[in-house]
Amino acid sequence: MKMLRLLPALVLVAGLSFTGCKPKDSDIKASVEKSLKENPATSSVMVMVNDGVATLSGEVADAAAQSESAAKATATKGVKSVVNNVTVAAPVMAPAPVTITADDPLTNSVRDATKDYPTVTATVADGVITLNGTIAKASLPKLMMALNSLQPKKVDNKLTVK
Template structure:
């Protein structure tokens, strides 16, 4: 009877120690998740752990982050191996090129815009509006927004501001 109790106690202690040496999957998962949370480069990754095998998935920023995720986790306690199923977020598409108005339409629109600004001469070539002459500051602040909304390539302002 006494021996049985001793044996049982030994068994319980051994089990506890064994578990202590090799963390449960849930604990490993929690530790990895904590690591992901505190490591900006690992943002986007999720993890599942089965029998010490960590499977990471989700979308991370770039290839470097993907490699880094694996390296970080491989060295963690209780992790036997890592299956890296992370995908890399594709880079955003380049912005659409700026559309420049054709000279004919632009010339007409510029003529309309400067009509009420005596003393201002405007010339349009290859999308560039060149302004010469003179203008008052108040008038310049009215004219410029109009000209820059006509989709010119640029406005070359050579006006003398009075």
């Protein structure tokens, strides 16, 4: 009987001692942050801890850093569960390399484009179109548009504009 009466008290004591052992949210937060700071890839992740639930937020460069953040938080003492709101940054689009037409097709296309300009001489070397001769000012933009669309390396315009 005595034991039975003591039971609630024991439970209470057990509960208290359990609460006593439980790390404080602020301490958990500090440990998770420390752990995340060890890797530059996860160092920018922000941490919030509420009743042992760690919520991670921020942006990292790749999925590996995203899962590593969660793994580190999960492994931290006192963390009951992890809400991983860390996002992966959109990859920076590497600019596509400039396409430059090879000399043979370029020479043919340049010949086609300059056919109607008898006063213009065009030569192609290493992707560079060199223009010599004369042209009317009004015709110049049209010729340049045509030549620029052929994807040359460069248009070296030495034309005398009249």
